[in-house]
Amino acid sequence: MSELSEKQRDSLDEDQFAFPKERKEPLSNASHVRNAIARFNQVRDVSDDERDAAWGRIKRAAKKHGVEVNEDSWRDLRAKK
Structure with missing residues (x-):
């Protein structure tokens, strides 16, 4: 994965994070x-x-x-455990 300094x-805008309030999980590239x-x-x-809003941001960034995202919802990630 490419590391961000x-x-x-x-310098990333809030909308470039899956969780913008927490500034967690940047979505600036495929990695x-x-x-x-x-x-x-x-x-x-x-x-x-x-989480619903974050998943929407992730799906848009993935596209x-x-x-490729195989899960329709973040809840499907839980089922994989």
Whole structure:
């Protein structure tokens, strides 16, 4: 995965994160999108509504960066455990 420096991460707009309020899981390239999906269930202290919104941002970023997403909902990620 391509690492973001602190300066690069700080320069990202809120809409470039799956969880913008927490500034967690950047979505700036395909590698970050795949990582956001893999780490989705590790994000703590967010509501289901925030997860729904984050999943929508991830799906849009995945389409933009050509990342295939097999799950229809973030809830499907839980089922894979």
